[in-house]
Amino acid sequence: MTRRKKVVTVKEAPTEINLTEPQYYFNREISWLEFNNRVLHEAFDPRTPLLERLKFMAIFSSNLDEYFMVRVAALKEQVAAKVTRRSADGCTAQEQLELIGQRLRPMVAQQHRHFEQALRPQLAAKGVYLLDYIDLNQEQRRYLQTYFDEQIFPVLTPLAIDPGHPFPYISNLSLNLAVVIKDPANGEELFARVKVPRILPRFLPLPEDLRLQQKDVPAVWTAVPLEQVIAHNLESLFPGLTILEYYPFRITRDGDLEVAEDEADDLLLAIEQELRKRRFGGTIVRLEVHASMPEVVREMLRQEMDLGENDVYEVEGLLCLSDLFALTGLPLPELKDPVWRSALPPRLRRTIEGSSSLEIEDDFFAIIRKQDLMLHHPYESFSNTVQRFLTQAAHDPDVLAIKTTLYRTSGDSPIVDALITAAENGKQVSVLVELKARFDEENNINWARKLENVGVHVVYGLVGLKTHTKVMLVVRREEGRIRRYVHIGTGNYNPKTARLYTDIGLLSCRDELGADLTELFNYLTGYSRQQTYRKLLVAPVNLRDRMLALIHRESEHARNGLHARIVAKMNALVDPRMIVALYEASQAGVKVDLIVRGMCCLRPQLPGISENIRVVSIVGRFLEHSRILYFHNHGNEEVFIGSADWMTRNLDRRVEAVVPIDDPTIAKDLQEILGILLADNRQAWDLQADGHYIQRRPAVGVIEQSSQRTLMEMARQQ
Structure with a gap:
């Protein structure tokens, strides 16, 4: 008799997922471009008032200028x-530059095409004419x-x-004309550059009697681009020579400052030198x-500027659409958001005695x-x-x-x-002025x-750290004791x-917060090595770990079968560590x-990885700037506000403050x-697992809910 061998089934151990692998991350640079694309979409959306659409188009261009000056540089x-070094998604710097060009070129082309083919005609229909010089009549010329x-x-x-004349210096963000000239004396072709001066309006308005008129629409404003x-x-600039052709061009330079703080004897002077x-x-x-x-002119410019083909962006129509901001000031309230x-x-209101005022x-x-x-700006003043509050403190004798801090x-x-x-x-006043606040350095030096x-x-911050926190401490004598009042905010x-950014602020006189802010300011102005705080979460001290x-x-609660939930707005x-x-x-x-307004490198809705994570971005009339964090904590809910995003720089290289409510x-x-933000179906965009955003639209019969309009109405009804 043959004995059967017993078959033993061995269960394979579950494969552990490496959550740091590049496939689980979006590229931060492309994610930022997607945010700017959502900004641009507001310029396309017919639900947005016409002059507000111009504003979003200008913001898109202005954002891109800073993006190139900092990130691309x-x-x-x-x-x-x-x-x-590779990015979290596994790309080298060169690969990221190539990805930026691939994603951005169609976006820029779409922007200019929409401005020329849609917005300019719509403006004309409302009596706002931005004319080309060739379309002017003799009187206007x-x-x-x-x-x-x-x-x-x-x-x-x-x-x-x-x-005999080397290639001239061309200033950052300047608009220029490349002019090709012929000398009739010898037939030689010459090249010159003419800078379009910034001290003059970009769009030159015509006087009222010369404005373009349509039979049914009175002209409100008629202008011509200065460069034309x-x-x-x-x-007039080249008498005796023949102008063959001219072409507008514009350049962007590296705009970031490089300050060796640990080597600078005087940080203020060092930053002034960098500003120069x-x-x-x-x-x-x-x-x-x-x-x-x-091509011959483009190639000459490209070589003189030491640029590659990927650095050249071709534009149909007007360059520098950030100048469209000027048109948003036109006196046409019906084409703007309501004031x-x-x-x-x-709690700050009181009725005047004998009056309803x-x-x-x-x-x-x-x-x-x-x-x-709690204060919620700009819904609240x-x-x-x-x-x-600060003005009262400045005058209060007690x-x-x-x-x-001033960022x-x-x-x-x-x-x-x-x-x-x-x-x-006679008050003791101490102010930390962050001199390294990008593009506000000169302004902050003047205030300092x-x-x-x-x-x-006045102190200028800590070596190697930007002070990004938004905090204020007022020390007051009351009935023989000292009481400390604090303001801690997100803006x-x-x-x-x-008036333009949504932000949260907290005014309090809780003893623990007053003591924490006292120690935080000692850390900022002195040699304190404070490592613990009673309530505050401070970067780079304890914020990340907390x-x-x-x-x-929350993960532990969920593993124990309890309800667990996180809502985070930033x-x-x-x-990467926060994403993991x-x-x-x-x-x-x-x-x-x-609720992430801008860059999000986390991939939501990936099976087995992030199917329980939903990411929404809200882009609207106001810039969503507040940071609010909610943790369910098995019913013992905790809510925080503060100045920090979940970026490595905020958690490790900036001074930030987050406060529990x-x-x-x-x-x-x-x-x-x-x-209210999560229920938005007007300004909200849902991030997909492949990196695309889809704007929410109310279904048929469903009321449109704009979170910003809802919050405005709530503030008005209070």
Whole structure:
């Protein structure tokens, strides 16, 4: 008898997924281009008022300028330095530059095609005419000829290019004309460059009696591009020569500063020197040319600027559409969003005795002592809350000290004026002015000097770190004791952007927050090595570890069969470690909703990886700038606001502050805001697993819900 062998089935161990593999990440540069594409879409959307569509078109172009000055310039530097490091999605710097060109060229072509074929005719139908010079009648040309002779010609400087005249310096973001000239004396062809001066309006308006008229539509505004007026009067610049042809072009230079902080004896002076270099410009990173420019002229420019073919962008129509911002100021309210006047939070209102009118409550300190106060800008007023709170503190005789950080503020800042008043009134005023706030360095240097001149203690931040946090501390003597009032926010102390950016702020006098901010300012201004805080989460000290711990806690709840949920709103999600933690949370069963306005390198909806993660981006009238974090925590919900995105630079190389919301009413209000944002079906875009975004559209019979309009209406009804 033959004995059968027993067959043993061995279960294979589950393959462990390496969540750091490139296939699980989007490229951050392409993700940013997708964000800018969503901005551009608002210029295409017929639901957007016409002049607002021009605004979005201008924003798209302005965003691209900064993108090339910073991001593309950095990639080109890596290529030149032969850096081999790859991005999280596995691309080299050169591969990323090629991907940028492939994605961006059709986008730019679409932008210009839409402006020429759709927006210009629609503007004309409303009495707004942006004409080409060749379409002008003789009377209009005579007017512009006189204007050229009197206003333009004196400021022009034609520059010849030949063996005796080397290729001229061309300033960053300047619009120029490449002019081909013939000398009739010997038949020689010559080349010259004429810069279009920035000190003159880009679009020259015609007087009312010369505006283009249509029989049924009165002309509101008629203008001609400045470069075309110059081009049709080039004979004045080159008398005795024959103008053969001219072609507009524009360049973009590396605009980032390189400051060796640890070697600088005086950071302010070092940054001033770098700013002077920026004015002269770094290396050229982009050349934009009109599509009509022949290959021989384009090649000459490209070689003189040491650019590759991938650095040249061909444009049909007008270059530099960021100048369309000028048209958004036209007096045509019916073509704009309705004017929004920020509301006053209910707790700051009081009824005037014997009247139904309301006035602003005067004593901020009394209001804050009763209960924490949340502010939501621009739905609620910045000038009548944060600005007024600081102004009151500057004049209050019981206020002993004011400390704040300034990352970006307006050119005519009432915030700075209030700080100066406080110093003049004998308060101890300390201000950390971040000199390295990109493209605001010069403005911040001016404010730093102005503050120092009145005795304010000004510091410029920490070596190797940008101070991005938005915090304010007011120290006040009350009935024989010291009480500290704090403002912690998600946005800059900038009254202008507070009308355009959505941000959250918290006013409180909780002892723990006051003590934490005191120690944070000691860290910023002195030699403190503070490693723990009572409430605050501070980068680069404890913010990353705490965020990871909160995500892991939700994962643990899900693995134990409990309901687990995360909702996080931010500007960008790039950091690989945070993304891995979110992938692990999804695999554990945590429901994750991410509201990410801009770059998102996480791939949602991947089976077995991120099927429980949904990513939505909201692009609308206001720039979504607030950061709000929600963790369900098995019913013991925790909500945070703060200045940090989930990017490596924010978590490791910047000073950031995130604060837990302990007031249950405010926590519920913030959860309501998150719910409204997630329900948006007008400005919301859903990120797909392949990297594409799909804009939500209400189904037939479903009411359109714009989160920003809903929040405006709620503020109005309060």
